[in-house]
Amino acid sequence: MYHKCKKEGLYYIVGVFVNEHDIVVIGCGAGGGTAAQFARKTDRKAQITIFEKESYPQYSKCGLPYVISKTIPSPSDLIEFNEDWFKKARIDLHLETTVQSIDTKDQIITAKGSDGSVAKKHYTSLIIATGAYPLIPPIKNITVDHRLLHGVFTLRTIDDTKDIEAFITKEGNATVIGAGLIGMEMADCLHKREMNVTLVEALPSILANTLDDEMSSPVEQHIKEYITLYTNHLALEAQSDGQVIRSLKIQNRSTNETKSIPTDLLIIATGTTPDVSLAKQAGCNIGKTGCIKVDANSQTSQKNIYAVGDCTESIDYVTKRPVRIGLGSIAVRQAIAAGINASGGKYHLPDGVLQTCTSEFFGIEIAAVGPSTISLSDTELITGKHIGSSLPSYYPNGKPITLKTLIDAQTGRILAAQAVGDNAAQRINTYATAILAGLTIDTFRKLETAYAPPIAPTLDVVTLAADIAAMKQERRHGR
Amino acid sequence: MYHKCKKEGLYYIVGVFVNEHDIVVIGCGAGGGTAAQFARKTDRKAQITIFEKESYPQYSKCGLPYVISKTIPSPSDLIEFNEDWFKKARIDLHLETTVQSIDTKDQIITAKGSDGSVAKKHYTSLIIATGAYPLIPPIKNITVDHRLLHGVFTLRTIDDTKDIEAFITKEGNATVIGAGLIGMEMADCLHKREMNVTLVEALPSILANTLDDEMSSPVEQHIKEYITLYTNHLALEAQSDGQVIRSLKIQNRSTNETKSIPTDLLIIATGTTPDVSLAKQAGCNIGKTGCIKVDANSQTSQKNIYAVGDCTESIDYVTKRPVRIGLGSIAVRQAIAAGINASGGKYHLPDGVLQTCTSEFFGIEIAAVGPSTISLSDTELITGKHIGSSLPSYYPNGKPITLKTLIDAQTGRILAAQAVGDNAAQRINTYATAILAGLTIDTFRKLETAYAPPIAPTLDVVTLAADIAAMKQERRHGR
Numbered sequence: 001m002y003h004k005c006k007k008e009g010l011y012y013i014v015g016v017f018v019n020e021h022d023i024v025v026i027g028c029g030a031g032g033g034t035a036a037q038f039a040r041k042t043d044r045k046a047q048i049t050i051f052e053k054e055s056y057p058q059y060s061k062c063g064l065p066y067v068i069s070k071t072i073p074s075p076s077d078l079i080e081f082n083e084d085w086f087k088k089a090r091i092d093l094h095l096e097t098t099v100q101s102i103d104t105k106d107q108i109i110t111a112k113g114s115d116g117s118v119a120k121k122h123y124t125s126l127i128i129a130t131g132a133y134p135l136i137p138p139i140k141n142i143t144v145d146h147r148l149l150h151g152v153f154t155l156r157t158i159d160d161t162k163d164i165e166a167f168i169t170k171e172g173n174a175t176v177i178g179a180g181l182i183g184m185e186m187a188d189c190l191h192k193r194e195m196n197v198t199l200v201e202a203l204p205s206i207l208a209n210t211l212d213d214e215m216s217s218p219v220e221q222h223i224k225e226y227i228t229l230y231t232n233h234l235a236l237e238a239q240s241d242g243q244v245i246r247s248l249k250i251q252n253r254s255t256n257e258t259k260s261i262p263t264d265l266l267i268i269a270t271g272t273t274p275d276v277s278l279a280k281q282a283g284c285n286i287g288k289t290g291c292i293k294v295d296a297n298s299q300t301s302q303k304n305i306y307a308v309g310d311c312t313e314s315i316d317y318v319t320k321r322p323v324r325i326g327l328g329s330i331a332v333r334q335a336i337a338a339g340i341n342a343s344g345g346k347y348h349l350p351d352g353v354l355q356t357c358t359s360e361f362f363g364i365e366i367a368a369v370g371p372s373t374i375s376l377s378d379t380e381l382i383t384g385k386h387i388g389s390s391l392p393s394y395y396p397n398g399k400p401i402t403l404k405t406l407i408d409a410q411t412g413r414i415l416a417a418q419a420v421g422d423n424a425a426q427r428i429n430t431y432a433t434a435i436l437a438g439l440t441i442d443t444f445r446k447l448e449t450a451y452a453p454p455i456a457p458t459l460d461v462v463t464l465a466a467d468i469a470a471m472k473q474e475r476r477h478g479r
Numbered sequence: 480m481y482h483k484c485k486k487e488g489l490y491y492i493v494g495v496f497v498n499e500h501d502i503v504v505i506g507c508g509a510g511g512g513t514a515a516q517f518a519r520k521t522d523r524k525a526q527i528t529i530f531e532k533e534s535y536p537q538y539s540k541c542g543l544p545y546v547i548s549k550t551i552p553s554p555s556d557l558i559e560f561n562e563d564w565f566k567k568a569r570i571d572l573h574l575e576t577t578v579q580s581i582d583t584k585d586q587i588i589t590a591k592g593s594d595g596s597v598a599k600k601h602y603t604s605l606i607i608a609t610g611a612y613p614l615i616p617p618i619k620n621i622t623v624d625h626r627l628l629h630g631v632f633t634l635r636t637i638d639d640t641k642d643i644e645a646f647i648t649k650e651g652n653a654t655v656i657g658a659g660l661i662g663m664e665m666a667d668c669l670h671k672r673e674m675n676v677t678l679v680e681a682l683p684s685i686l687a688n689t690l691d692d693e694m695s696s697p698v699e700q701h702i703k704e705y706i707t708l709y710t711n712h713l714a715l716e717a718q719s720d721g722q723v724i725r726s727l728k729i730q731n732r733s734t735n736e737t738k739s740i741p742t743d744l745l746i747i748a749t750g751t752t753p754d755v756s757l758a759k760q761a762g763c764n765i766g767k768t769g770c771i772k773v774d775a776n777s778q779t780s781q782k783n784i785y786a787v788g789d790c791t792e793s794i795d796y797v798t799k800r801p802v803r804i805g806l807g808s809i810a811v812r813q814a815i816a817a818g819i820n821a822s823g824g825k826y827h828l829p830d831g832v833l834q835t836c837t838s839e840f841f842g843i844e845i846a847a848v849g850p851s852t853i854s855l856s857d858t859e860l861i862t863g864k865h866i867g868s869s870l871p872s873y874y875p876n877g878k879p880i881t882l883k884t885l886i887d888a889q890t891g892r893i894l895a896a897q898a899v900g901d902n903a904a905q906r907i908n909t910y911a912t913a914i915l916a917g918l919t920i921d922t923f924r925k926l927e928t929a930y931a932p933p934i935a936p937t938l939d940v941v942t943l944a945a946d947i948a949a950m951k952q953e954r955r956h957g958r
Binding site for chain 2: 030060062063066071072077078079080181327328329330332333349350353354355356357358359360365367369392393394395396423425426427428429430432433434436437438439443444446447448449450451452453454455456458459460462
């Protein structure tokens with residue numbers, strides 16, 4: 001369909017046949033790769049080109065912790081679509097190639113390969129899937145010559161797992177900073193490798209963006225059986241022998257007391273910064289969150305430029321306010337829309353994101369949907385919480401499951417839900433459906449859930465938590 | 480609150496204080512017991528009386544097969560609320576007492592105890608929870624002197640499990656008639672007791688009321704590894720030594736060939752007949768299905784008479800047609816409504832039943848929601864089916880899960896769904912919510928489901944099946 005012509009060290013990638021859709025995708029993560037895939041499904045004749053900085057085709061970043069734990073034997077197992085797959089799909093994938101600039105006037109991008117070669121490529125539609133960089137908090141001496149100290153890592157790429165592996169030793173000391181989903185997963189995975197794990201979190205509780213304190217506190221008690229946890233502690237200073245980390249100095253935020261944590265391996269899991277430099281250069285509007293603004297078609301403010309994944313801003317479905325989400329599930333859904341729309345199809349996403357998420361660590365499954373409680377601070381809320389079992393009381397081996405829902409005290413509309421325990425994720429999907437449909441708690445509480453003694457109780461925790469919220473609302477309104 | 484006064488062999492149960500709510504419940508199964516419980520929650524002062532034929536207080540009939548399998552050690556473990564519980568809740572429970580008649584004019588029921596004593600009790604509200612009898616198909620010589628042959632049983636009560644137990648022998652021959660949910664559960668439970676199990680079903684496929692052929696056929700293949708299955712076979716004749724069953728003669732409905740199945744224990748699981756004699760006598764309208772008609776308040780056509788559970792007719796939420804359902808989950812929800820409404824509260828059920836159901840046998844979980852495909856025969860349907868895994872392809876130990884959805888070809892509204900495999904029940908609950916909310920497939924397919932590698936794939940089978948239905952509908956309408 002096209003060829004490269006070398007001309008004084010400069011490649012021109014030129015369409016030989018004029019295609020109606022000539023789609024360029026920047027980034028081959030879950031977002032970029034999926035967008036290309038759906039563009040191909042939508043238009044068999046489209047020319048599709050992907051430029052990716054890394055040397056691996058589309059792989060699961062969410063799977064990286066499980067390579068560390070050896071649950072997944074090899075990093076290459078994470079590759080979901082290999083180069084052959086892209087070839088067969090007639091998607092031109094350029095690995096180790098960094099897009100340097102976008103010329104929106106002539107619709108041409110300039111990319112540089114790891115071999116120093118420079119290529120220009122025309123597009124009719126551009127899909128930006130540049131993702132995000134790990135955020136490094138201001139910890140004294142964490143870098144040497146603008147590079148992280150030896151033994152200090154973030155986890156964002158397959159290469160990171162290879163570098164981390166060299167520092168994993170049985171009974172060595174691993175410290176993880178940040179008790180969000182990834183920090184918790186990493187703490188569990190390093191514990192599985194029989195390291196002594198310490199988890200340091202600046203906020204007073206773990207998983208603060210996902211679970212309310214009353215939901216996270218039993219999880220906190222549980223994980224303390226396996227690791228050392230310091231909540232409400234700042235990471236102050238990396239202490240090293242000049243090259244390799246030896247310990248981490250942390251400080252209690254209430255008492256200001258400091259402590260030195262022996263550390264052979266330090267993982268920083270304190271969030272990310274969106275990679276929006278190319279989008280800015282292309283004139284795409286950037287939102288308050290610092291991410292690229294996109295609409296329900298995954299389209300940016302620039303004609304023919306789409307953006308997907310961790311570099312984009314989402315609108316929360318409930319609050320209608322902009323939010324930054326680093327979820328692969330949202331990236332993939334945006335990518336489906338971008339791929340289809342960029343190649344002439346039509347695919348509109350719902351009017352915002354539900355933020356449905358889940359994870360599992362130290363044998364506990366957690367899940368949540370809807371905006372965080374803190375972001376609902378201007379809404380009068382009613383909560384309903386039920387601590388139950390996955391099975392009827394008379395059936396053996398029921399597992400604990402706690403579910404909490406948040407509703408609007410005035411309208412009764414379901415806004416959010418959190419679950420900890422058995423099948424938390426699938427139970428939260430039921431709430432996600434309710435929120436998507438705009439159901440009130442009074443309708444939802446009467447949901448007929450599936451019941452059989454070996455599977456679930458007559459009344460599942462899903463509706464029992466709803467009952468509690470509904471009854472509180474009834475009382476509030478004197479019904 | 481009241482006393483019994485013996486008077487020439489006749490008890491009068493008389494309210495000493497006049498209560499606004501004087502509630503009588505006939506039957507203490509899941510329906511009757513729950514209704515009494517919710518009446519008590521609603522009105523602390525209500526007088527509440529239950530009459531129950533059996534000698535056990537509220538127990539789980541759905542749990543009976545698992546007593547047979549010994550998963551539940553003792554039948555008494557099935558008792559969810561014992562006599563003490565009812566006493567503490569100030570609910571007057573009369574076991575081994577059969578209500579014989581209802582005088583709707585004076586609002587008095589007459590009941591007879593197993594000791595021959597007769598009691599009369601006034602009511603302001605009556606809740607009929609008389610359940611259903613097992614249906615015995617016309618099998619030659621199945622009865623002797625109007626009683627089932629020795630070794631032939633239905634499974635409806637705790638006493639049945641005790642009687643069945645005497646006929647369970649390792650490597651003995653057990654035959655089950657009826658491959659519905661209970662027949663399948665019984666086949667599995669008897670197989671767990673190391674009996675040689677044969678399952679006989681008159682219809683061409685198993686689970687015909689729950690799953691479409693394409694969904695049940697892999698289940699059929701799977702269970703044949705454990706038991707002998709004859710679908711499309713009629714049970715013709717019980718062959719005995721005069722007292723005890725020895726074999727069952729069955730006939731292939733296509734070829735008319737007959738065969739004799741050695742049988743030491745025969746379980747009949749071919750459905751039930753509603754027990755509506757008292758309701759008829761009280762003048763309650765009986766529906767086309769032969770069950771008591773009730774409205775969204777669980778109220779019958781008779782003022783102050785409610786009915787719940789297997790003796791009632793439901794309206795299907797999707798087709799709005801009357802259906803007969805024998806699900807404990809529906810009985811309990813009707814009972815919540817009846818108990819609350821009978822005692823002065825207000826509780827309206829949704830505008831019909833979803834028929835959400837689940838079961839598990841031979842290690843396979845199945846679930847379904849919505850009307851059976853056959854009852855949707857006057858609707859133009861589109862189906863979407865996806866065969867997937869519970870986990871991303873790169874994560875070990877993913878389990879198979881197949882999900883099928885049925886939508887209205889014109890409107891795109893989701894009508895029903897069926898699932899076989901991992902977490903079928905909780906996945907079906909998500910569809911139940913979508914059906915309750917009246918969602919179209921185009922909205923539902925974009926549901927953000929919870930994703931994490933150890934828990935669920937980026938795109939769950941829940942939405943992947945929906946995608947297929949949605950795309951078929953788009954093609955049909957040329958979009």
